[in-house]
Amino acid sequence: MIEYAWEGILDVLPSNPSIQVLSGSQKVRLLTRQEWDEGVEAGYYYKPGEDRLLIANYFFPADHKQFFGGDIPWDSPVLEWESLAISHDSAPMKLNARLDEVWQATAEISADDWTLYRLAAEGIPAGSYTLFLKSTGAYSTADKKIQKQFFIRNFRARNKASIQVRIPDRMPEPTLSYHPLDVIQALMKEPPLPLPEEVWSPWSHYDESPLLVRPLEVNNLVRTCLFLPTPSRWSVAIEPVELSDLVFYPMIRDPVVIGKWGKGHLSVKLLLDESETVLWEGDLDFNDPKTQPVWGDGIRVPLPLQPGQRGRILFSTTPAQGEENQVCPFFLGEPVLVHRNLPGGGGRKQPDVILISIDTLRADAVSLIGGGDTTPFLDHYFGERGVVFTEAEAPSSWTLPSHASLFLSQYVSRHGVRMHYDMISPDTQGLAELFSDHGYETAAFVDREFLNYRFGFSQGFKRYDQEAGHFASILPRCMDWLNRRNRNIPLFLFLHTYDVHDPYTPPEPYRQRYIKEGMFPSTDKLIHPEQQFFPLLGCNIGKLTLPDSDTPYMKGLYLAEVAYMDDLLKDFIEKAESQRLFHDPVVVLLSDHGEAFREHSTWLHGYSLYEEEVRIPILFRFPGDLHAGKKLAGRTTLLDIAPTLFDYLGWQSPLEWQGLSLYPIIQGQERLPEDRELYSEVTQNSRHLFSLHRHKKKWIDTRDDMVWDASGEIKRKVELYNLADDPGEKKNLASQVESATSELDKTSRVLSDMAGDGKGKGSAPAANLDAETIERLQKIGYMHGN
Numbered sequence: 076m077i078e079y080a081w082e083g084i085l086d087v088l089p090s091n092p093s094i095q096v097l098s099g100s101q102k103v104r105l106l107t108r109q110e111w112d113e114g115v116e117a118g119y120y121y122k123p124g125e126d127r128l129l130i131a132n133y134f135f136p137a138d139h140k141q142f143f144g145g146d147i148p149w150d151s152p153v154l155e156w157e158s159l160a161i162s163h164d165s166a167p168m169k170l171n172a173r174l175d176e177v178w179q180a181t182a183e184i185s186a187d188d189w190t191l192y193r194l195a196a197e198g199i200p201a202g203s204y205t206l207f208l209k210s211t212g213a214y215s216t217a218d219k220k221i222q223k224q225f226f227i228r229n230f231r232a233r234n235k236a237s238i239q240v241r242i243p244d245r246m247p248e249p250t251l252s253y254h255p256l257d258v259i260q261a262l263m264k265e266p267p268l269p270l271p272e273e274v275w276s277p278w279s280h281y282d283e284s285p286l287l288v289r290p291l292e293v294n295n296l297v298r299t300c301l302f303l304p305t306p307s308r309w310s311v312a313i314e315p316v317e318l319s320d321l322v323f324y325p326m327i328r329d330p331v332v333i334g335k336w337g338k339g340h341l342s343v344k345l346l347l348d349e350s351e352t353v354l355w356e357g358d359l360d361f362n363d364p365k366t367q368p369v370w371g372d373g374i375r376v377p378l379p380l381q382p383g384q385r386g387r388i389l390f391s392t393t394p395a396q397g398e399e400n401q402v403c404p405f406f407l408g409e410p411v412l413v414h415r416n417l418p419g420g421g422g423r424k425q426p427d428v429i430l431i432s433i434d435t436l437r438a439d440a441v442s443l444i445g446g447g448d449t450t451p452f453l454d455h456y457f458g459e460r461g462v463v464f465t466e467a468e469a470p471s472s473w474t475l476p477s478h479a480s481l482f483l484s485q486y487v488s489r490h491g492v493r494m495h496y497d498m499i500s501p502d503t504q505g506l507a508e509l510f511s512d513h514g515y516e517t518a519a520f521v522d523r524e525f526l527n528y529r530f531g532f533s534q535g536f537k538r539y540d541q542e543a544g545h546f547a548s549i550l551p552r553c554m555d556w557l558n559r560r561n562r563n564i565p566l567f568l569f570l571h572t573y574d575v576h577d578p579y580t581p582p583e584p585y586r587q588r589y590i591k592e593g594m595f596p597s598t599d600k601l602i603h604p605e606q607q608f609f610p611l612l613g614c615n616i617g618k619l620t621l622p623d624s625d626t627p628y629m630k631g632l633y634l635a636e637v638a639y640m641d642d643l644l645k646d647f648i649e650k651a652e653s654q655r656l657f658h659d660p661v662v663v664l665l666s667d668h669g670e671a672f673r674e675h676s677t678w679l680h681g682y683s684l685y686e687e688e689v690r691i692p693i694l695f696r697f698p699g700d701l702h703a704g705k706k707l708a709g710r711t712t713l714l715d716i717a718p719t720l721f722d723y724l725g726w727q728s729p730l731e732w733q734g735l736s737l738y739p740i741i742q743g744q745e746r747l748p749e750d751r752e753l754y755s756e757v758t759q760n761s762r763h764l765f766s767l768h769r770h771k772k773k774w775i776d777t778r779d780d781m782v783w784d785a786s787g788e789i790k791r792k793v794e795l796y797n798l799a800d801d802p803g804e805k806k807n808l809a810s811q812v813e814s815a816t817s818e819l820d821k822t823s824r825v826l827s828d829m830a831g832d833g834k835g836k837g838s839a840p841a842a843n844l845d846a847e848t849i850e851r852l853q854k855i856g857y858m859h860g861n
Contacts, residue, residue, distance in 0.1 A: 076116060076241055076242065076243060076244065077241070077242060077243070077244045078239065078240065078241050079239070079240040079241075079242075079248070079249055080237065080238070080239050080240075081237065081238045081239075081251070082235045082236070082237045082238075083235050083236065084124060084153055084155070084193065084233060084235060084236065085123075085124060085236040085253065086255055087123075087236075087253050087254060087255065092123075092253055092254055093252075093253055093254035094121055094238075094251070094252075094253045094254075095251070095252045095253070096119045096238070096240055096249050096250070096251055097249065097250050097251075097252070098242050098246040098247050098248070098249050098250075099246065099247040101246070103117065103118060103119050103240060103242060103249060104117065104118045104119070105118065105119060105120075105121065106118035106119060106120045107120075108120060111239065111241075114241075115241075116241060116242075116243070117241065117242050117243065117246075118240075118241060119238060119239060119240040119241070119249070120238070120239045121236070121237075121238050122236060122237045122238075123236050124233055124234050124235055124236035125148075125149070125233070125234050126155075126231045126232065126233040126234075127145070127146070127147065127148065127231060127232050127233075128229065128230075128231045129143060129145040129206060129230050129231055129232060130143055130156070130206075130227065130228075130230035131228065131229070131230075131496075132226070132227070132228045132494070132495075132496045133208075133226070133227050133228075133230070134224070134226050135168075135170070135208075135210040135224060135225050135226070135227070139209070139210050140207065140208065140209040140210070141207075141208055141209075142205050142206065142207045142208070143205070143206045143208070144203070144204075144205055144206070145203070145204060145206055145232070146202070146203050146204075147174075147199075147201055147202065147203075147204060147232045148201050149201050149234040150198075150199065150200050150201050150234075151195070151196060151197050151198060151199060151234075151235075152196050152199065152232040152233060152234055153193055153194070153195050153196070153232070153233045153234070153235065154172055154193065154194045154195075154196060154230070154231075154232055154233075155191065155192070155193045155194075155229075155230075155231055155232075155233050156191075156192055156227050156228065156229055156230035156231065157189045157190060157191055157192070157227065157228050157229055158170070158184045158189070158190060158192055158225050158226065158227050158228075159189045159190070159225060159226045160184050160185055160224075160225040166212060167183040167184060167185035167212065168183070168184045168185070168210055168211070168212045168225055169181050169182070169183055169184065169210065169211045169212050170182050170184055170192075170208060170209070170210055170225075170227075171207075171208070171209045171210075171211065172194055172206065172207070172208055173206070173207040173208075173209075174196060174199060174204040174205070174206060174207075175204050175205055177199060178196050178198075178199050180194040180195075180196070182194060184210075184225045189228075208227075210225065228496065238251065288300070288301055288302070289302060290528045290529075290533050290539075291326060291406050291408075292528060292541070293326055293370050294367075294370070294371075294542075295523075295540060295541050295542035295543070296370065296371055296538065296539070296540050296541075296542075297528040297533045297536075297539035297540075297541060298324055298326075298370075298408035298409060298537070298538070298539065299408070299409045299533065299534070299536075300324075300326070300406040300407055300408050300409065301390075301406070301407045301409070302404070302405075302406060303390065303392045303405045303406070303407055304392075304402050304403065304404055304405060305339050305340075305392045305393055305394045305401075305402060305403040305405050306391075306392060306393045306394065307391070307392050307405075308389060308390065308391045308392075309389075309390050309407075310346065310387045310388060310389040310390070311387065311388050311410070312385065312386075312387050313378075313380070313385070313386055313387065313388055313412065314383065314384070314385045314386075315378065315380055315382060315383075315384070315412055316382055316383070317382050317414055317415075318378075318381075318382065318414070318415045319378050319380070319412040319413060319414060319415055320375050320376060320377050320378055320412070320413050320414075320415050321343070321354060321375070321376050321377075321378050321388065321410060321411075321412060322373045322374070322375045322410065322411050322412075322413055323343070323373060323374055323390075323407060323408060323409075323410040323411075324369065324370055324371075324373045324374075324407070324408025324409070325341055325359055325369060325370075325374070325405070325406070325407055325408065326361065326370050326405075326406045326407075326408065327339050327359060327361050327403060327404065327405050327406070328361075328403075328404045328406070336360075336361035336362045336367075337361060337403050337404065337405075338358065338359060338360035338361065338362065338395040338398075338403075339358075339359060339392055339393065339394055339395050339403050339405050340356075340357070340358050340359070340392065340393045340394070340395060340396075341355070341356070341357065341359055341390070341391070341392055341405075342355075342356040342389075342390070342391040342392075342393075343355040343356065343376070343388065343389070343390055343391075344388070344389045344391070345378070345379065345380070345386050345387070345388060345389075346386060346387040346388075346389055347380075347384075347386045347387075351389075352379060354376045354378070354388075355374060355376050358395065358396075360395070370408070372559070373408070375413075377415065378412065388410065390407060390410075392405040392407075409537065411537060413516075413561055413564060414561070414563050414564055425513075425514070425515070425565040425724065426565065426658055426659055426660055426661055426698045427565055427566040427567075427568065427657045427658045427659075427660035427661070428510070428515070428565075428566070428567045428568070428660060428661045428663075428720060428724075429566075429568045429570070429657065429660045429661070429662045429663070430567075430568070430569045430570070430663050430665075430716075431569075431570045431571075431644070431662065431663065431664045431665070432478065432481070432569070432570070432571040432572075432665055432666065432667060433572060433574065433575060433640060433664065433665075433666050434474055434522070434571065434572060434573050434574075434575070434576050434666065434667055434668075435573070435575050435576040435577075435666065435667070435668060435669070435670050435680060436575055436637065436640075436666035436669070436691065436692060437666070437669030437670050437687060437688075437690060437691065438465070438466075438467065438666075438669065438690045438691050438692050439690075440575070440633070440634060440637045440670075441453055441454075441637075441692045441694075442454055443457070443458040443463060443706075444463065444465050444692060447634075448638075449634050449637045449638045449641065450637060450638070450641040451641065452641045452642065452644060452645035452648075453641055453644070453664065453692075453694065456645075456648065456662075456696060457662075457664060457694035457695070457696055458704075458706070459703065459704060460696055460700045460703050460704075461662070461694060461695050461696035461697065461700070461702070461703060461705075462694070462695040462696075462697070462702050462703075462705045462706075462707065462741050463692075463693075463694055463705070463706045463707065464692075464693040464694070464695075464707050464709075464711045464737070465706060465707065465708055466690070466708055466709060466710050466711065467665075467690070467691050467692060467693040467710075467711045467712065467713070468689050468690060468691065468710055468711065468712050468713075468753055468755060468768060469666070469667055469668045469669070469688075469689045469690075469691045469712070469713055469755060470486055470487055470712060470713055470714060470754065470755055470756065471487050471667075471668065471689075471755060471756055471757050472668045472669070472680050472681050472682070472683065472684055472688040472689050472755065472757045473667075473668055473680055473681035473757060474524070474525040474526075474667050474668070475492055475495070475497065475525045475530060476490075476492050476493055476497075476756070476757075477667035477668055477713060478525070478526065478532065478571075478667055479492035479499050479530075479531075480712075480713050480714055481506075481665070481667070481713045481714075481716060481717070482499070482505040482506045482507070482532065482717075483499070483503060483505060483506075483732075484506075484714045484715075484716075484717040484718060484728075484729075484732035484733055484734040485714065485731065485732065485733050486714065486733055486754050486756070486826070486829055487754075487756040488754075488756060488826040488827070488829040488830045489733060489829040489830070490503070491830065492530075493756070493758045494758060497530075498529065498530045498531040499530065499531030499532065499534065500531070501531065501534065503534075504534075504535075504729070505531075505532075505534050505535050506535070506567075506717050507519070507534065507535030507536045507567060507569070508534055508535030509535070509721075509729070510535070510567035511535050511537070511567075513724075513726065514564070514565065515564070515565045515566060515567040516537060516560065516561075516564045516565070516566050516567070517535055517536045517537050517538070517566075517567045518536060518537060518538040518539075518540075518553075518556070518560075518566065518567070518568050518569070519532070519533070519536045519538070519539045519540065519541075519568070519569040519570075519571070520540045520549045520550075520552060520553045520556075520568075520569075520570055520571070521539070521540070521541050521543070521549075521569070521570075521571040522541075522543045522544070522545060522549065522571050522572045522573040522574075523541045523542070523543035524543070524573065526541065526571050527541060528541060536569070538556070540552060540553075540556075543573075545572050545573060545574045546570075546572045546574050546640060546643040546644065546647070547643060549570065549571075549572060550570075550643060550644075550646075550647040553568075553570065553647075554647065554650065554651065554656075557651060557656040557657075558654070558656065562655075562656070562658065565658065566657070566658075566660075572640065574636055574639065574640040574643070575633060575636040575637050575640055575670075577607060577608060577611070577670075577679060578604035578605070578607040578608060579607065579629065579632035579633050579635075579636055580604050580632075580636075581632055581635035581636045581638075581639050582639060585635040585636070585638050585639045586632065586635045588635060588638065589631035589632070589634045589635040589638070590628065590631045590632065590635070591631070594624075594627065594628045594631065595624075595628065596625055596628050596629075597621055597622050597624065597625050598610055598621075601625065601628070601629065608679075611629075611678040611679055612678075612679070614673075614676075614677070614678055615677045615678060615679065615682055626672055626673050629672060629678070630672045633670060633672070648662075659698040659699065660696075660698065661695070661696070661697055661698060661720065661723065662695070662696040663693070663694065663695055663696075663716055663720070664692065664693075664694040665691060665692065665693050665694070665713060665716065666691040666692060667691070667713070668680050668681075668688055668689060668691065669686075669687050669688045669689060669690055669691060670687065670688070671683065671685070671687045671688050672687070674686075674687045674803065675687070675804070681757060681759065682757075682759070683757075683764065683775075684755050684756075684757060684764050684765070684766040684775050685775075685804050686798075686802065686803070686804060689755050689766070691713070693711060693713070693715075693716065695719075695741070697723070702741050702742070705741065707740065707741070709740070709746075709747035710747070710751070710753055710768055711735075711737060711747070712734065712753050713734075714732070714733055714734030714735075715734040715735050715736070715737050716734070717732060717734060718732055718734045718735060718736040718737075719734075719736050719737040719738050719741075721736070722736035722738040722739075723738050735747075735748075735751070749770065750769065750770070751769065752767060752768070752769045752822075752825075753767075753768040753769075754766065754767060754768075754822065754825075754826065755768075756826070761779050761780040761781040761782075762777065762778070762779050762780075763777075763778050763779075763780070764776065764777045764778075765819075765822060765823070765826060767818065767819065767822045768798075771797065771798050771799040772795065772796070772797055772798065773795070773796045773798055773804070774793070774794065774795050774809075774815060774818050774819050774822065775792075775793075775794040775795075775796075776791065776792075776793060776794075776819040776822070776823065777791065777792040777794075778790070778791045778792075793809045793815055793816050793819060794807045794809055795807065795808045795809040795812055795815040795818075796808065
């Protein structure tokens, strides 16, 4: 007998490693530890590796150092993490990792996409260590004006897996195959990584792995795609309920150079009984400008099936001529069946649904709620022709968690999307997916940043345009697409803009309307968009003071942006209505959070849960101006929008939704429950805030995990306000009401229970951000490492 041994990091899929040891063509049997120790012949023993997370996410701005604590329970660990660099030159940055004073090593960070790095801490014994991380070379120029940065995530210690094989000496040397953590990366290796036979065609397992159904962004347009590396085949059973066409969206990328195009061959066939019909076949070369539009417009072919007739669609990809040995990344944008355009148009029954999110729009900036003249169009379209909820509340005071709550109808503790890196779990079913299941065409035109598809918002959208550019750019692109779409299919359309988000840069004549003569900022930094954020941040963290005169100036800029947005939306909706691009739609306008102008000493948003940051507009306009002119008080939340739409459309809301349908209240059949409790939450690194609203009373709990009081407890601030008498939250009643703290303790337990009931115990997976997204987020005040 001969024994073989291997030890190292094995990147297997934990849920399905599919490890096989072969001697020639013969499989070697897996042994237990006891069988191996007893000397059983012709077998192998596999000891999987383990890992321990030390740092979930961290940002390294410029030359920077930080330390972390952690236990490493095994000898000679391998430190592993992913990094993404934001760099404007070719010189790499360096990350030095040190465990106490016993070991250190350095890695060069240069890749502008998330890349895996490893450092082996050989000879280091198990124990508790302080991990010191230091970045160097993070400036592009000697004067330190041009900064380079990088991010790390999933920094963990791993111990090595081991495989021991015992076979007769006459048998061939053993070989190993397994199901890798990233099948796509394994396929693209040269030579390809050896995989078990049943996994070598991963497209047949696409339902089992999110790696093979993934969003793809090309020219700022995102589609959910099936990954079909050449050569491969995939088929799906169909049974159309009406005469239909098949639409699909192919895309081929270069297998080596990220961002370049590729070429290949695609065949689409209809399999019916024993026959097959070619629906479409041809070469696709995306280096040819004539081919590239198919990603946006798709390829549409008639489907020769009668309603109720069953068949299968077979997609086959093969390499381009002359590249037969090259595995090429071929993506197939989610194929759909659409109602065939026939004279007379067909009989659609459901109305279009338009959901409009104006990021950072506080309720009182809408003139039909707060007075003034900022939004004459919204006042008419929703105030006179629709329904206005004047006391709506956001579930958080910043973009990402609030929009997750909008699409999932769940509180932040339930869906777990809290921090800048969190994303909506692909296991959840969002609003767009549900509309798609009900036969709607789904499309979104968003202002990118925290609505980037990498945060999970593209789930369920057949078209997800994230080219951004605010409404001045977004709405014309949407209008162009609306003119080209098949209007026989009901539409679910989501529009989003950062038009009123900082930096505040309104164009003329709007700026002149709100910045009166004699109004000047105290510092030129408030004038320049790229610098405006920093003095406001300095005030929020106590490092800078701005005079009171800056408040009306900054709020004037903000209101001018609101007025500009109102006019842009007016032009878009009136033009769409005049061209009959919508089918008498349900239109909902909302915001994800408000904006502070020092009502409680802070600027911007995401710093508190006071009314200026969480009170938002929720406005409905129903087909035929149904329920027109209603203005309803009573506390509502973004979570209520999805159930309200489903109730109006006659659909059953999912059990996991936490919102309430407002439609019975709109109809006048019911009142909002007086004892209803609403929650808002925001997390800023070590600071955690949550609020409870009930009976016109509002409790706020603020805790900081890094600050302790004299007794050694985490420092905590408890607030209670009676909004009926004190809408500005100026008089904290907590010290006068004995039950204030106990109410918040109960709320804390409720939110903890929500987190425990949600998928992943209230945690969300980390978003896979690219360098461009991170830079754009920094431009609007996020991710500066503070």
